[in-house]
Amino acid sequence: MARRRVPRAVFDYLDGGAEGEVTLRENCRAFEDLTFRPRHAVALAECDLRTRALGLDLSLPVMLAPVGYSRLMHPGGEVAAARAAGRAGTAYILSTVSGHKLEHVQAASAGPVLYQLYLMGGRAAAEAAIERARVAGFAGLVVTIDTAVAGIRERDHRNGMKELVGPDVLPKVPFVPEILRHPGWLLGFLRDGGIQPLPNVVIPGQGPMPLLDVAAALAASTVTWEDLEWIRAAWRGPIVVKGVLTAEDARRAVDEGAAAISVSNHGGRQLDGVQASVRALPEVVAAVGTRVEVWMDGGIRRGADVVKALCLGARAVLCGRAYAYGLAAAGEAGVDRTLEILRADLDRTLRLLGCPSVAALDRSYLNVPKSWQ
Numbered sequence: 001m002a003r004r005r006v007p008r009a010v011f012d013y014l015d016g017g018a019e020g021e022v023t024l025r026e027n028c029r030a031f032e033d034l035t036f037r038p039r040h041a042v043a044l045a046e047c048d049l050r051t052r053a054l055g056l057d058l059s060l061p062v063m064l065a066p067v068g069y070s071r072l073m074h075p076g077g078e079v080a081a082a083r084a085a086g087r088a089g090t091a092y093i094l095s096t097v098s099g100h101k102l103e104h105v106q107a108a109s110a111g112p113v114l115y116q117l118y119l120m121g122g123r124a125a126a127e128a129a130i131e132r133a134r135v136a137g138f139a140g141l142v143v144t145i146d147t148a149v150a151g152i153r154e155r156d157h158r159n160g161m162k163e164l165v166g167p168d169v170l171p172k173v174p175f176v177p178e179i180l181r182h183p184g185w186l187l188g189f190l191r192d193g194g195i196q197p198l199p200n201v202v203i204p205g206q207g208p209m210p211l212l213d214v215a216a217a218l219a220a221s222t223v224t225w226e227d228l229e230w231i232r233a234a235w236r237g238p239i240v241v242k243g244v245l246t247a248e249d250a251r252r253a254v255d256e257g258a259a260a261i262s263v264s265n266h267g268g269r270q271l272d273g274v275q276a277s278v279r280a281l282p283e284v285v286a287a288v289g290t291r292v293e294v295w296m297d298g299g300i301r302r303g304a305d306v307v308k309a310l311c312l313g314a315r316a317v318l319c320g321r322a323y324a325y326g327l328a329a330a331g332e333a334g335v336d337r338t339l340e341i342l343r344a345d346l347d348r349t350l351r352l353l354g355c356p357s358v359a360a361l362d363r364s365y366l367n368v369p370k371s372w373q
């Protein structure tokens, strides 16, 4: 539905990955290497899907990942996604690259909202956003460490995505007819004011950062382990490090004070050729799983994927594209539907496994290939 509803340039921005998209494909495919070991002939009155992540009570072990500029997919964007997450009893993580003010996103949701931090715009801009997020009552800070520069997403280049978000959109003939074929999307986009600067990246003396500056700003403001110290001091709350793929980085993140880690390759949008997130999960769980919560994201498309990640030791997962497709297809109702599908999948998979709760999932429910041990 999303593919039909939005212009190709927008769909490809959402759907695509870096370079040859090897990691993007592998994120989903790797789940196929794991097979279930069910316990049959077990009657379960109820399956308990609840979990606790970062001290937050969640009605299901799936949170919504930060997805930059969701407002391009639907005017409701980040506000719609946060509201749907809250309604489903789970958490929403707001990207720094948000089209909506962080205060509005927090106020819209009945559930917890976390803030994902990039340092674009420099330390002063980041400190201002951290302070606003703290005052607004955000439940955690997610620091993404895999974006030293923006990955090259070749589909975006082919589609002229840079021009689409720039001021010179009209003369770019190849994709203008494509956009005109989606009048519903176009009307919503124009009514929403078109592309606007980023309201949560406010550079002192300059104001909100224009969307076009994002790639250069990311490259100019790589987050380092040393930065975690002042980020922690400014935030004064729990920090999640997102983008860990090795035991070494996991240990370093914990030593620097992370309360949780998200094993992630950014949905295959950054360094192409790294292994699937779920494949990296056992290594990270073995390294730090007794000290902090381990989350993962990348390739979650069905409830069965969530169950497999939990069997390998993840406390919860984040989904990105799965809900972004819903948002592009039908706005807030589409995100509601995504979460309903995942919840129904989870319940059914647990019943078919003969497992009473997500908390009871462990490796005994999985065949894990020898090479993964």
Ligand SMILES: Cc1cc2nc3c(=O)[nH]c(=O)nc-3n(C[C@H](O)[C@H](O)[C@H](O)COP(=O)(O)O)c2cc1C
Pocket (backbone or CB within 6 Å): 013, 014, 015, 027, 065, 066, 067, 068, 069, 095, 096, 097, 116, 144, 242, 264, 265, 266, 267, 268, 269, 297, 298, 299, 300, 318, 319, 320, 321, 322, 324
């Ligand atoms: C369109 C899009 C934009 C994204 N923007 C961000 C972002 O701004 N910050 C971030 O940390 N991760 C971002 N991500 C990565 C997601 O948070 C998450 O790691 C990834 O989508 C998980 O893979 P999945 O899409 O297979 O679920 C983005 C992902 C997509 C698809």
